[in-house]
Amino acid sequence: MSSTLPADLDLLAGIQQLRVERKAIILAHYYQEAAIQDLADVVGDSLQLARAARDMDAEVILFAGVHFMAEVASIYNPGRIVLVPDLDAGCSLADAAPAADVLAWKAAHPDHQVVAYINCTAATKAAADIICTSSNAVKVVESMPTDRPILFLPDRNLGAWVQSQSGRQDISLWDGACEVHETFSLPALRDLKARHPHAQVIAHPECEPPILAEADHIGSTASLLSFITDKGEATFIVATEPGIVHQMVRANPQATFIPLPATCDADALPGRCDANECRYMRMNTLEKIYLALRDLQPRVTVDEETRVRALAPLDRMLAL
Numbered sequence: 161m162s163s164t165l166p167a168d169l170d171l172l173a174g175i176q177q178l179r180v181e182r183k184a185i186i187l188a189h190y191y192q193e194a195a196i197q198d199l200a201d202v203v204g205d206s207l208q209l210a211r212a213a214r215d216m217d218a219e220v221i222l223f224a225g226v227h228f229m230a231e232v233a234s235i236y237n238p239g240r241i242v243l244v245p246d247l248d249a250g251c252s253l254a255d256a257a258p259a260a261d262v263l264a265w266k267a268a269h270p271d272h273q274v275v276a277y278i279n280c281t282a283a284t285k286a287a288a289d290i291i292c293t294s295s296n297a298v299k300v301v302e303s304m305p306t307d308r309p310i311l312f313l314p315d316r317n318l319g320a321w322v323q324s325q326s327g328r329q330d331i332s333l334w335d336g337a338c339e340v341h342e343t344f345s346l347p348a349l350r351d352l353k354a355r356h357p358h359a360q361v362i363a364h365p366e367c368e369p370p371i372l373a374e375a376d377h378i379g380s381t382a383s384l385l386s387f388i389t390d391k392g393e394a395t396f397i398v399a400t401e402p403g404i405v406h407q408m409v410r411a412n413p414q415a416t417f418i419p420l421p422a423t424c425d426a427d428a429l430p431g432r433c434d435a436n437e438c439r440y441m442r443m444n445t446l447e448k449i450y451l452a453l454r455d456l457q458p459r460v461t462v463d464e465e466t467r468v469r470a471l472a473p474l475d476r477m478l479a480l
């Protein structure tokens with residue numbers, strides 16, 4: 161089918177018509193561009209979207225986020241069509257922990273239990289005892305039996321923060337990181353703090369420890385959003401992907417939000433020295449959403465054996 165759109169197409173009206181015809185529901189992560197968040201049925205963080213995907217009864221789910229999030233929707237809805245605007249919208253954390261390597265790590269530590277951050281593939285989830293998101297990682301780790309040490313993957317920064325919050329020292333960390341959160345600039349943060357001495361720093365736990373050490377509040381995107389609500393005319397330096405600022409302005413129109421820039425280290429991310437936006441999340445566009453609903457492609461599916469094995473640790477998390 162042609163991917164060329166008629167020049168006179170009203171994209172928003174077209175999407176509206178198709179979502180009704182397809183009996184589709186649109187889920188969007190807080191890191192999506194504002195126009196996509198505005199048309200979604202549910203906007204949320206990973207945990208809110210996982211719950212929404214589990215509780216859905218639409219025939220078609222269009223997931224405006226990244227691939228591992230759509231896989232969760234597919235795990236909970238094997239008989240339904242799960243669409244993504246762009247199949248290449250991946251995640252550096254998911255890429256950091258291929259299932260085969262995780263299985264080898266697990267085999268080398270047979271007495272350990274595995275906690276996997278939801279930012280990993282379905283095949284990697286299938287190797288875990290329980291899943292967590294940034295919203296509930298501390299609670300999940302604290303719920304684990306204390307007689308066996310923990311393997312935590314794939315995010316070393318979230319894992320180190322959970323270690324400090326939970327007081328559990330018996331956690332081994334996988335060496336993965338989010339390519340957005342690991343590139344926030346400490347000199348830029350210190351400079352912003354000097355120029356805005358009353359500003360509060362809010363940070364996602366995927367940030368590196370030196371950034372987290374400067375933060376007044378650390379939490380998932382939903383937690384950061386809830387922190388700034390009802391704070392009136394305050395100023396916030398936002399150390400996470402700036403897509404969330406759209407909801408922050410809505411939740412507290414009197415406040416000022418300053419997105420923290422990325423470091424300008426050409427060796428770390430050649431050609432992307434101002435990259436505080438997630439290039440994967442930003443692959444999704446209104447045009448691609450229109451085409452996905454029109455063509456019912458591209459779809460995300462999970463093979464049945466992996467699905468059943470990944471469902472158990474996801475269910476364990478959602479039951480907490």
Ligand code: 13P
Binds near residue numbers: 294
């Ligand atoms: P949340 O758990 O806050 O949705 O974070 C997801 C994510 O990809 C952070 O980079």
Ligand code: SF4
Binds near residue numbers: 253338366401439440
């Ligand atoms: Fe993955 Fe980082 Fe993008 Fe989140 S912001 S989807 S962790 S690459």
